[in-house]
Amino acid sequence: MPIWDYFTGLSSVGVLKNIVDVLLVWYVFYKLMTIIKGTKAVQLLKGIFVIIIVRILTDLFGLDTLSWILDQVLPYGFLTIIIIFQPELRRALEQLGRGRLFARTxxxxxxxxxxxxxxxxxxxxxxxxxxxxxxxxxxxxxxxxxxxxxxxxxxxxxxxxxxxxxxxxxxxxxxxxxxxxxxxxxxxxxxxxxxxxxxxxxxxxxxxxxxxxxxxxxxxxxxxxxxxxxxxxxxxxxxxxxxxxxxxxxxxxxxxxxxxxxxxxxxxxxxxxxxxxx
Structure with missing residues (x-):
């Protein structure tokens, strides 16, 4: 389905819900970035982006061996991220529990x-x-x-x-x-x-x-x-x-x-x- 047809098929309430959904995802991502800014996690995050880009390039250029290696590694990526970002995630959850995740007055x-x-x-x-x-x-x-x-x-x-x-x-x-x-x-x-x-x-x-x-x-x-x-x-x-x-x-x-x-x-x-x- 073309993306334009998808949006024209939505009601005004549906469009508003999608806009709010995107804004909330953007805000959560922004707050997470501010939490890890200035820590080693920033460099690790850059490394993850490099791996993702390399994975895309392996498909484009038909690098089968490298693609197979990445396919073995990436399924464990979510668990790896939790381990690597454990201090930052803990800090974010603590701030959420204290009501400090959102900006102060x-x-x-x-x-x-x-x-x-x-x-x-x-x-x-x-x-x-x-x-x-x-x-x-x-x-x-x-x-x-x-x-x-x-x-x-x-x-x-x-x-x-x-x-x-x-x-x-x-x-x-x-x-x-x-x-x-x-x-x-x-x-x-x-x-x-x-x-x-x-x-x-x-x-x-x-x-x-x-x-x-x-x-x-x-x-x-x-x-x-x-x-x-x-x-x-x-x-x-x-x-x-x-x-x-x-x-x-x-x-x-x-x-x-x-x-x-x-x-x-x-x-x-x-x-x-x-x-x-x-």
């Missing part, structure tokens, strides 16, 4: 933003006054899982007290970076890639080079507190803003952390123009 989001900003501001202010060195990276769109794996897993709620405690000198985790993922402290003592740019000031130490290095390869935001001077800096999109007072720090962090993508793109463009003309 704007009021809840604003309250969460205020709580996170307050925790970061208190921690940074405390450490800056006492010259406690700190390196805090915040994941955005680009996953930081490969850097999280280099540290000690925490999966803890973001609080100022916990951040301060991690960076107290001579404690096991104070040397590396804390990585914040999905508004939680994912890990501490993490290793970040050092920038190899020759234009970085010689007075900047390893923490600053690591922060700039991460901003060059991801869209992450990193907060640095200098152990020598207590100065506060923020890196994002390959740029570093140094020696910020607390008002400037809060404004800058809020802009790059919670600001719109359009606003951040415009800021980066004007910075580039100023550098080019200056």
């Amino acid at each position: 704007n009021l809840q989001e604003e309250e969460e933003k205020e709580r996170l900003m307050d925790a970061m501001s208190k921690a940074v202010s405390y450490m800056a006054k006492r010259r406690i060195g700190a390196l805090i990276s915040i994941e955005k769109e680009t996953g930081l899982s490969e850097y999280i794996e280099t540290g000690i897993p925490m999966n803890s709620e973001l609080t100022s007290e916990l951040l301060i405690n991690v960076f107290i000198p001579n404690t096991p985790l104070h040397d590396g970076a804390v990585i914040i993922q999905k508004n939680r402290i994912a890990a501490a003592g993490c290793y970040l890639p050092l920038s190899e740019s020759p234009f970085i000031s010689k007075e900047l130490g390893t923490r600053h080079r690591a922060a700039i290095g991460l901003s060059e390869v991801t869209d992450a935001i990193t907060v640095i507190v200098s152990e020598e001077t207590g100065a506060v800096s923020v890196t994002a999109n390959g740029d570093i803003d140094r020696n910020l007072n607390m008002e400037e720090f809060e404004a800058r962090l809020k802009k790059v952390w919670f600001g719109s993508a359009k606003m951040q793109a415009e800021t980066s463009f004007w910075k580039w123009r100023m550098k080019k003309n200056g």
Whole structure:
């Protein structure tokens, strides 16, 4: 039956049901993708798509031996997917049970933003006054899982007290970076890639080079507190803003952390123009 005849044969209620059905399937798929984003499951999912494409090509080009091998493997694909994505599926079911699979209200989001900003501001202010060195990276769109794996897993709620405690000198985790993922402290003592740019000031130490290095390869935001001077800096999109007072720090962090993508793109463009003309 031609697809057009199928749709013309449906009543208005039937068409509406089909539209709702497609939208629900799309939404569930979208939520699953957001759950696995930034994890190893993304790479595994790409591998599954490659296998499916190879299977289609074997039929097109008549590759009988490869087709037979894939026919033996694919029937177990569903069970394999369940095993591979077990952590992500468990997380999705937990969120569904808590009623968190669907988006939160704007009021809840604003309250969460205020709580996170307050925790970061208190921690940074405390450490800056006492010259406690700190390196805090915040994941955005680009996953930081490969850097999280280099540290000690925490999966803890973001609080100022916990951040301060991690960076107290001579404690096991104070040397590396804390990585914040999905508004939680994912890990501490993490290793970040050092920038190899020759234009970085010689007075900047390893923490600053690591922060700039991460901003060059991801869209992450990193907060640095200098152990020598207590100065506060923020890196994002390959740029570093140094020696910020607390008002400037809060404004800058809020802009790059919670600001719109359009606003951040415009800021980066004007910075580039100023550098080019200056």
